[in-house]
Structures are given as structure tokens and as C-alpha cells.
Amino acid sequence: MDIIKNGSTIQSLQVGNSILDALSKQRRPLKFSDIQELTGITKSNLYKYLNTFVQLGILYKDDAGLYTFGPKLIEYGMAAVxxxxxxxxxxxxxxxxxxxxxxxxxxxxxxxxxxxxxxxxxxxxxxxxxxxxxxxxxxxxxxxxxxxxxxxxxxxxxxxxxxxxxxxxxxxxxxxxxxxxxxxxxxxxxxxxxxxxxxxxxxxxxxxxxxxxxxxxxxxxxxxxxxxxxxxxxxxxxxxxxxxxxxxxxxxxxxxxxxxx
Structure with a gap:
């Protein structure tokens, strides 16, 4: 995994979090192109992040190709509150x-x-x-x-x-x-x-x-x-x-x- 210069945080996690942050702030399901425009992540990398998040249940992708928060992320939120x-x-x-x-x-x-x-x-x-x-x-x-x-x-x-x-x-x-x-x-x-x-x-x-x-x-x-x-x-x-x-x-x-x- 990529480490930023000061070595204190994991850059790839920060990039992944920017996707979740974009979904949270927009308060609506987003298309791949919407997420790419909001985060600036390259298409090849964004595919990897989104596919990983969907597999983990962090995000959910519907039949129309729209991304929303998935059951695992909601489970974490429930535990937090x-x-x-x-x-x-x-x-x-x-x-x-x-x-x-x-x-x-x-x-x-x-x-x-x-x-x-x-x-x-x-x-x-x-x-x-x-x-x-x-x-x-x-x-x-x-x-x-x-x-x-x-x-x-x-x-x-x-x-x-x-x-x-x-x-x-x-x-x-x-x-x-x-x-x-x-x-x-x-x-x-x-x-x-x-x-x-x-x-x-x-x-x-x-x-x-x-x-x-x-x-x-x-x-x-x-x-x-x-x-x-x-x-x-x-x-x-x-x-x-x-x-x-x-x-x-x-x-x-x-x-x-x-x-x-």
C-alpha cells in the first residue's frame, strides 16, 4: 500500500475515503462518472476502489450502475451509534x-x-x-x-x-x-x-x-x-x-x- 511522505498515514485509505465522502456530501446515488469528477481519481484506479468496496459491502451498486452506501458500512454506523x-x-x-x-x-x-x-x-x-x-x-x-x-x-x-x-x-x-x-x-x-x-x-x-x-x-x-x-x-x-x-x-x-x- 502507498504511504505518504511523513509515513504517518496510508494514502490509499485516504483516497478510498474521498469516495465515501463524496457519496455522503452529495446525499444521492452517484454514477461512476459522477464519482470520478468529484474525486479526481483516475478511471483505472477508481474501478478498483469501487469494485473492492462493493465486494466488501461498503458500497452497493444497483442495476442502473448507481453507487450508494452498502450494508456493511451501515452496520458499522449502527455499531457506532x-x-x-x-x-x-x-x-x-x-x-x-x-x-x-x-x-x-x-x-x-x-x-x-x-x-x-x-x-x-x-x-x-x-x-x-x-x-x-x-x-x-x-x-x-x-x-x-x-x-x-x-x-x-x-x-x-x-x-x-x-x-x-x-x-x-x-x-x-x-x-x-x-x-x-x-x-x-x-x-x-x-x-x-x-x-x-x-x-x-x-x-x-x-x-x-x-x-x-x-x-x-x-x-x-x-x-x-x-x-x-x-x-x-x-x-x-x-x-x-x-x-x-x-x-x-x-x-x-x-x-x-x-x-x-
């Missing part, structure tokens, strides 16, 4: 919901980039929900609505402003109105926010302080997923019951008093 214990406790509930609803289930937590999917349970690998581990769901998705409703507003301000700028004025007004309902009902609905024919429901997961730990979502074909509280009542009751059970694992009680800030 101590999310492993949370995920261990949540996964059995995701699997239970997946079995009961016959729909994909996922868990998302807050990151500096916005809410991120860190676990996906899909019993039908051929079903494309338009998202994967590492995806940042859009503002108007069911997961996005949960974070809008329950996450500390100072924490989400930059993400909210950035994503709101992409929405039509009327859409933003409708979304703000809907968020008030989400806070009251503790459940969010989204009809085809990413892909046509694919809709979702999300519920919050709280801890004993009533702080939002993350969001669980059930994703399936639109005809499977209720679009409002009054539809398929048994389906919704099961999801809300599961959300409460998960939160109770972390000491949450609906009767508990929120600590003073």
Missing part, C-alpha cells in the same frame, strides 16, 4: 408482522442524512418495494411521516427543509395537516410514495422517555395496504398492537409521564 441492541429486540417483531401480514416489513432509525432503513424482512425476494437497507425514505412516505410527527423538531429541521423544498405548496399544506393526525393516532399511511402499486403503513417505536427510537413499516401492494384508519380494521389493530409491544420492550408506557426537558 449503539443501534445493535435496538435492532436485536425489534427484528423478532418485524418477522412476526411479516408472517402475519404477508407483506415486507422494515425498521428505520434517524441518521444525520434523515431516517434510514437499517433492516428489511421480505419473504418474497421478487417483490420490489423501491427501497433497501440504507435507503432514506421520502418525506411523504409512511416512515417519513412518523419522523416528522415524533422526532425532535430541531434534530430534523435541516432534513425537513431540504425535502420540503421539493414539494408543491398544496402538498406541503396537506402533509402538515396529516402530521397532526399521525401524532394523535400514532400511525401513518402512504399511498405509493416511491413506486406505483406499492403502499405502506408505519408506526413509531418509543423508549421509556417517550423518545422516538425508530419506525416500523409494513409495505405491500396497494390493494393489501389500508389507506386510512377505517379500512381493514383488523390489519391496522394488529400493526398498532405490535408497535405498542415493541415500545414496551424499551420501557414505554402510554400512562407514563414525559420527563421535563
Amino acid at each position: 449503539d443501534q445493535e441492541n435496538v435492532l436485536d429486540r425489534v427484528v423478532p417483531f418485524l418477522e412476526k408482522l411479516n408472517h402475519a401480514t404477508r407483506c415486507s416489513t422494515l425498521f428505520a432509525v434517524w441518521t444525520p442524512e434523515g431516517p434510514m432503513i437499517i433492516k428489511l424482512v421480505n419473504s418474497n425476494p421478487g417483490f420490489n418495494i423501491g427501497a433497501q437497507i440504507g435507503t432514506i425514505p421520502p418525506l411523504a412516505s409512511a416512515v417519513g411521516k412518523i419522523f416528522l410527527a415524533f422526532m425532535d423538531q430541531g434534530t430534523i429541521r435541516e432534513w425537513k427543509e431540504r425535502e420540503s423544498a421539493k414539494l408543491d405548496h398544496n402538498v406541503k399544506a396537506d402533509l402538515e395537516k396529516e402530521i397532526r393526525s399521525v401524532r394523535k393516532q400514532k400511525i401513518a399511511f402512504a399511498k405509493e410514495p416511491i413506486l406505483t402499486s406499492v403502499s405502506s403503513i408505519a408506526i413509531p417505536v418509543f423508549n421509556y422517555k417517550k423518545t422516538l427510537l425508530g419506525a416500523i413499516a409494513v409495505v405491500g401492494f396497494s390493494e393489501q395496504i389500508p389507506a386510512a384508519e377505517g379500512e381493514n380494521v383488523a390489519f391496522i389493530i394488529n400493526i398498532k398492537k405490535t408497535g405498542l409491544q415493541v415500545s414496551q420492550v424499551f420501557g414505554y408506557s402510554e400512562d407514563s409521564v414525559t420527563p421535563s426537558k
